[in-house]
Amino acid sequence: MNPVLSDETTQTDWHALADRVLQGDELTRDDALAIIHSPDAELLDLLAAAYKVRRQHFGNKVHLYYLKNAKSGLCPEDCGYCSQSKISDAPIEKYALLNSEKLLAGARQAAANQARTYCIVASGRGPSDREVEHIAKTVETIKDELGLHICCCLGLLSTEQALRLKEAGVDRINHNLNTSRRFYDQICSTHSYQDRLDTLKTVRDAGMELCCGVIAGMGEQPADLVDLAFELRELKVESIPVNFLNAIDGTPLEGRTDLNPRDCLRALALFRMTNPKTEIRIAGGREVNLRSMQSLGLYPANSLFVSDYLTTKGQAAEDDFRMIEDLGFEVVISGPSPLYSEMSNDEIRMSNQ
Ligand code: SF4
Numbered sequence: 001m002n003p004v005l006s007d008e009t010t011q012t013d014w015h016a017l018a019d020r021v022l023q024g025d026e027l028t029r030d031d032a033l034a035i036i037h038s039p040d041a042e043l044l045d046l047l048a049a050a051y052k053v054r055r056q057h058f059g060n061k062v063h064l065y066y067l068k069n070a071k072s073g074l075c076p077e078d079c080g081y082c083s084q085s086k087i088s089d090a091p092i093e094k095y096a097l098l099n100s101e102k103l104l105a106g107a108r109q110a111a112a113n114q115a116r117t118y119c120i121v122a123s124g125r126g127p128s129d130r131e132v133e134h135i136a137k138t139v140e141t142i143k144d145e146l147g148l149h150i151c152c153c154l155g156l157l158s159t160e161q162a163l164r165l166k167e168a169g170v171d172r173i174n175h176n177l178n179t180s181r182r183f184y185d186q187i188c189s190t191h192s193y194q195d196r197l198d199t200l201k202t203v204r205d206a207g208m209e210l211c212c213g214v215i216a217g218m219g220e221q222p223a224d225l226v227d228l229a230f231e232l233r234e235l236k237v238e239s240i241p242v243n244f245l246n247a248i249d250g251t252p253l254e255g256r257t258d259l260n261p262r263d264c265l266r267a268l269a270l271f272r273m274t275n276p277k278t279e280i281r282i283a284g285g286r287e288v289n290l291r292s293m294q295s296l297g298l299y300p301a302n303s304l305f306v307s308d309y310l311t312t313k314g315q316a317a318e319d320d321f322r323m324i325e326d327l328g329f330e331v332v333i334s335g336p337s338p339l340y341s342e343m344s345n346d347e348i349r350m351s352n353q
Contacts, residue, residue, distance in 0.1 A: 163206050213243060
């Protein structure tokens, strides 16, 4: 089936496609491929259509996330995009799992940055039971003090580990599929796409939300992005971080620059239109790939990371707040955090300078 075409049958009617999505129709493969292949001349129409869908489900709200790299480097896996893998020569900081005080300090910084969710991320194939217990106890403290929404990204998890994290109050687990099943073995050989799917099922069975995303720009075909967008639709994940490859020197993907800012916007529109009610986050590589067009990304997407990524710097939080304000959008503030209630917006801004 062809995507909706306008009278001239030369241009896709993106607004009609948005209307179909809002009526509950699922995008077909042809629709999805048409988004990825759409010409630059139609980009603003495509974004307006994606924004129509975003606005219906999320209004003009922007959810902010704050990342803490809780354990860095020292990973035995070989994911080609990752500066923390065993095959990366990138000069990154390497350290074992942070103590509770440091993780709690990160949570306080997340609250000061108006982040709704604090993401605790640890490198490695998967955590030891001791590491899970340490994180679980720390999450209990963070929940008591700050009431933040907590997402953990710890690699492959066993059923027992997932249940312990759920019991501690972890709301969500991040575990990205990153690319399609077809392309997966081109970016990693030490674990499989199926291993990652199994962990997603384990997390779901334990009763936690799923955050599962993509890295675009690793050499995949447009069909791979579509496959993943459809897989995430099947999994009904709550959140999709859309990363754009920031090819770090010293990794196997060093020097790759496949994407331009318009490709990134088309990818964001693809994930919004295929997963209309799911939170779509502009994630790693935002600044280097979207460059001067970052703000346009918030028409399809409704969420951002504020501050730094795992091993690379993000733009200053102050610039993110200004971008959101300039768009006329509004940061979602949630949770019974004393820091939120005691600080004015100006004070929060000052704390980020
Ligand atoms: S498992 Fe995680 S930390 Fe390890 S190489 Fe892959 S992405 Fe990096």
